[in-house]
Amino acid sequence: MPTALAPGPIGSAPAGRRPTTPALRIGPHTLAAPVVVAPMAGLTDRPFRRLARELGAGLTCTEMIAAAAVVRSPAAARALLDLGPEEHPVAAQLVGGDPQMMAEAAQICVAHGADLVDLNLGCPVPKVVRLGSGAALARDHARTVAVLAAMVRAVPVPVTVKMRLGWDERTINAPELARALEDVGVAAVAVHGRTRSQAYRGEADWRQIARVRAAVRRIPVLGSGDVRDPEVAAQRIARGDVDGVVVARGMLGDWHFLEHTVRRLGTGGSPPAPTFAERLALARRHWDAMVDHHGERLGVRRARKFVVWAIRGCAGAARLRQQVATVDSREDLDRLYELILAAGEGPLGWQRPVFTSGEG
Ligand SMILES: Cc1cc2nc3c(=O)[nH]c(=O)nc-3n(C[C@H](O)[C@H](O)[C@H](O)COP(=O)(O)O)c2cc1C
Known part of the structure; x- marks a missing residue:
């Protein structure tokens, strides 16, 4: 499972740690x-x-x-x-x-x-x-x-x-x-x-x-x-x-x-950088949530671009990316997740995507 922090207000910081920014x-x-x-x-x-x-x-x-x-x-x-x-x-x-x-x-x-x-x-x-x-x-x-x-x-x-x-x-x-x-x-x-x-x-x-x-x-x-x-x-x-x-x-x-x-x-804390598996697990939680919420067909389609972003820097990313377009079902998504996990991180690590557009 992902290493997500427990959600909750900043006021729930451990004793002795004060919020570093005003509310x-x-x-x-x-x-x-x-x-x-x-x-x-x-x-x-x-x-x-x-x-x-x-x-x-x-x-x-x-x-x-x-x-x-x-x-x-x-x-x-x-x-x-x-x-x-x-x-x-x-x-x-x-x-x-x-x-x-x-x-x-x-x-x-x-x-x-x-x-x-x-x-x-x-x-x-x-x-x-x-x-x-x-x-x-x-x-x-x-x-x-x-x-x-x-x-x-x-x-x-x-x-x-x-x-x-x-x-x-x-x-x-x-x-x-x-x-x-x-x-x-x-x-x-x-x-x-x-x-x-x-x-x-x-x-x-x-x-x-x-x-x-x-x-x-x-x-x-x-x-x-x-x-x-x-x-x-x-x-x-x-x-x-x-x-x-x-x-x-x-x-x-x-x-x-x-x-x-x-x-x-x-709290001012700086958690360690996530491992490859932790990063992927959190991404997966989001893909699954999309499928649960939108239904299999639409959810999987909506998940595709997030999968592409998540696998940047993965070993063999180019080959895995080609498979994303063919993902049509929850089962396909699960299979691709296993392939990505097995491929592991490439030498450069995860790379932030480059975006050139948006709407805001
Ligand atoms: C894909 C995408 C869609 C966006 N859609 C909206 C939007 O619907 N409304 C809005 O106010 N800004 C929108 N934005 C702008 C972002 O909210 C943000 O202001 C902008 O991306 C700058 O922040 P960034 O450089 O950290 O991405 C969008 C940006 C992106 C990349």
């Missing part, structure tokens, strides 16, 4: 760790979120959901807002740009169990920005304020936003926008330290993220972008650059990264 509060919620798992389209479904919570994440979030879809169809809302009682606190992320529709969609999220509602102000993809949503909405200060004001009025739970630094390097507006959103009642701001023009290229600019933290008065600011090192994350919080961090691609294929970040920002 992160968003509205009435005191998070168990200042570590939020990013919304990631196509990835952060209920099995993903549940495992993240078990590993100690303070908050998880659905992938972005089109407000129009949840408002127009109760069946779509049910499917998209698949929030479980085991997940609290959990946020639902909406994308859209019409104040009334966003208010209505926020209410539907709460009716389906969301403890927080987040607005996506960072999605860079053309099909979203063409509609004036995501990163395009954030360019229009007045409309963004109107949308958030309507959402805050509509629901009794905290409304948060996830934004980029700005549209491009000449139009960085995150500090001013965050301050204006604080004034209409937004409860927390997560900032991805890239512009829309950058998409996922280059490095996230944490000095700019810190400027957002300096611009707001009361609400927490979370930093997103290239969170890869628990020690660096701890330093950024200790310096007061941010109140918490958002973990995204850094945990894909590497559940222990999330677990270690939670531990470092909680």
Whole structure:
């Protein structure tokens, strides 16, 4: 079995060990760790979120959901807002740009169990920005304020936003926008330290993220972008650059990264690096959860990309990767797991996947 840390609040640290970072509060919620798992389209479904919570994440979030879809169809809302009682606190992320529709969609999220509602102000993809949503909405200060004001009025739970630094390097507006959103009642701001023009290229600019933290008065600011090192994350919080961090691609294929970040920002401990078998066992727990939750056919399909990420650095990875596309059943998945385990770790060890795209 995996070596997952026992889940639980940071306050449950062993005697003599104090949490190293201050508690992160968003509205009435005191998070168990200042570590939020990013919304990631196509990835952060209920099995993903549940495992993240078990590993100690303070908050998880659905992938972005089109407000129009949840408002127009109760069946779509049910499917998209698949929030479980085991997940609290959990946020639902909406994308859209019409104040009334966003208010209505926020209410539907709460009716389906969301403890927080987040607005996506960072999605860079053309099909979203063409509609004036995501990163395009954030360019229009007045409309963004109107949308958030309507959402805050509509629901009794905290409304948060996830934004980029700005549209491009000449139009960085995150500090001013965050301050204006604080004034209409937004409860927390997560900032991805890239512009829309950058998409996922280059490095996230944490000095700019810190400027957002300096611009707001009361609400927490979370930093997103290239969170890869628990020690660096701890330093950024200790310096007061941010109140918490958002973990995204850094945990894909590497559940222990999330677990270690939670531990470092909680009790200050640094667990030893996982063995190959431990890493694989945790990955397997997630694949199995997807099959249990989505059913064999869909679950196995959804598991495939996670299998590819998990076997990076495995001896004979190229050959094993070819087999992933042929995996169609739980039995196939079990067989592949045994093959991977038998192959063992290659000379370079596990390698973080290289990603060039996303949606936030
Ligand atoms: C596959 C993928 C899907 C994403 N989907 C969303 C999304 O639905 N909503 C959102 O706000 N951000 C989304 N993002 C952006 C992440 O939440 C995060 O801000 C970004 O990846 C930067 O963090 P990182 O450099 O640690 O990956 C996505 C990113 C990836 C890689």
